[in-house]
Amino acid sequence: MSDTSRPTEGQIPVTVLTGYLGSGKTTLLNRILTEDHGRRYAVIVNEFGEIGIDNDLIVETDEEIYEMNNGCICCTVRGDLVRVVETLTKRAGRFDAIVVETTGLADPVPVAQTFFMDDDVRARTRLDAVVALVDAKHIGLRLKDSREAEDQIAFADVVLLNKTDLVTAEELARVEATVRAINPSAVIHRTERSAIALDRVLGQGAFDLKRVLDQDPAFLEAAAQAHDDHVCGPDCDHDHHHHDHAHGHDHHGHDHGHHGHDHGHHHHDQGEVAPIHDVTVTSVSLRGGELDQNRFFPWIQNLTQTEGPNILRLKGIIAFKGDPDRYVVQGVHMIIEGDHQRAWRDDEPRESRLVFIGRDLDAARLEAEFLSCAAKTREATPA
Numbered sequence: 001m002s003d004t005s006r007p008t009e010g011q012i013p014v015t016v017l018t019g020y021l022g023s024g025k026t027t028l029l030n031r032i033l034t035e036d037h038g039r040r041y042a043v044i045v046n047e048f049g050e051i052g053i054d055n056d057l058i059v060e061t062d063e064e065i066y067e068m069n070n071g072c073i074c075c076t077v078r079g080d081l082v083r084v085v086e087t088l089t090k091r092a093g094r095f096d097a098i099v100v101e102t103t104g105l106a107d108p109v110p111v112a113q114t115f116f117m118d119d120d121v122r123a124r125t126r127l128d129a130v131v132a133l134v135d136a137k138h139i140g141l142r143l144k145d146s147r148e149a150e151d152q153i154a155f156a157d158v159v160l161l162n163k164t165d166l167v168t169a170e171e172l173a174r175v176e177a178t179v180r181a182i183n184p185s186a187v188i189h190r191t192e193r194s195a196i197a198l199d200r201v202l203g204q205g206a207f208d209l210k211r212v213l214d215q216d217p218a219f220l221e222a223a224a225q226a227h228d229d230h231v232c233g234p235d236c237d238h239d240h241h242h243h244d245h246a247h248g249h250d251h252h253g254h255d256h257g258h259h260g261h262d263h264g265h266h267h268h269d270q271g272e273v274a275p276i277h278d279v280t281v282t283s284v285s286l287r288g289g290e291l292d293q294n295r296f297f298p299w300i301q302n303l304t305q306t307e308g309p310n311i312l313r314l315k316g317i318i319a320f321k322g323d324p325d326r327y328v329v330q331g332v333h334m335i336i337e338g339d340h341q342r343a344w345r346d347d348e349p350r351e352s353r354l355v356f357i358g359r360d361l362d363a364a365r366l367e368a369e370f371l372s373c374a375a376k377t378r379e380a381t382p383a
């Protein structure tokens, strides 16, 4: 391990959680926030769909949670990340460590660089480990169509090979061999529902700057360069080393209702620079009032069976008419699950929110069908 990555007294350890959409990051985060480990975590969450569902899916906690929704953590809001971390480090003593949950489409490299690009941040924090969640069931598909999925695994210090319940032993062995081929040095743990002794994930001292520099000698230079433009502006080409995927889809097209994703990765608007994300992925955010469960469930089940391959992720908080509890629905491709969460509070509107993230999403159709699940308001009384 190099000197630069050696922990020194007073540096706050930072764990970066990465992994593709729906791989189990929030599930792990919730374990970190609820298990009785005697440590306090400050959490920074960056999400992709824009109507703030992720924050609602994190367990209620006394820990400090910072939501960053105005773009993707690995590019446009990196300056914000520096500021949040700076703020946190000034409050050192109130927590023991920082956990950063990135969006499923983020490249962990620029997020990691953040902890080296600013002198203050660098002096006060220590990147402990980049932990990648891998969805054992869907990673095969993802590696075919998404560069991000591979980059996330390649850069990880610790990999949780998750959702082992959804694959056979043979499939799992194949997936593990694939992960190993992408990243020969990561520690790999097999998990179900992200269940793991947290001391195998946190406090690892696993981020190895020397290994990173061996693979990418420009890592720290790129970090310094990123510091110059700080908010990673349009000319941000600091570290897009292997983001060479083509784009060309109109990913504004699905901007819908209450802001579709509009993701904020529009480096290409300025010309030459390749986008650092898979811009064929878009999101559709929907809002409505109370829904009728007899309409909603058949619709969403049918939709995920027919459109599943294009739906990378769906998440929703639904208000069913007559139901005192919030209902959370989540899906990854054709696998969908739902559960009651907690009672609606008197001071919150009984509103239903649903976000789809995927490819070729038909926003108009999704919205029309979603709205047609609305619970009927009181029958009109005949005059």
Ligand SMILES: Nc1nc2c(ncn2[C@@H]2O[C@H](COP(=O)(O)OP(=O)(O)OP(=O)(O)O)[C@@H](O)[C@H]2O)c(=O)[nH]1
Binding pocket: 019, 020, 021, 022, 023, 024, 025, 026, 027, 028, 054, 103, 104, 133, 162, 163, 164, 165, 166, 191, 192, 193, 194, 313, 330, 331, 332, 337
């Ligand atoms: N069957 C099964 N489902 C899992 C497992 N781990 C997580 N899930 C489910 O997969 C879905 C996605 O899990 P999350 O923890 O929200 O995934 P995430 O990586 O935070 O998702 P994004 O924030 O959208 O990228 C949820 O419905 C989880 O309950 C697992 O090991 N097995």
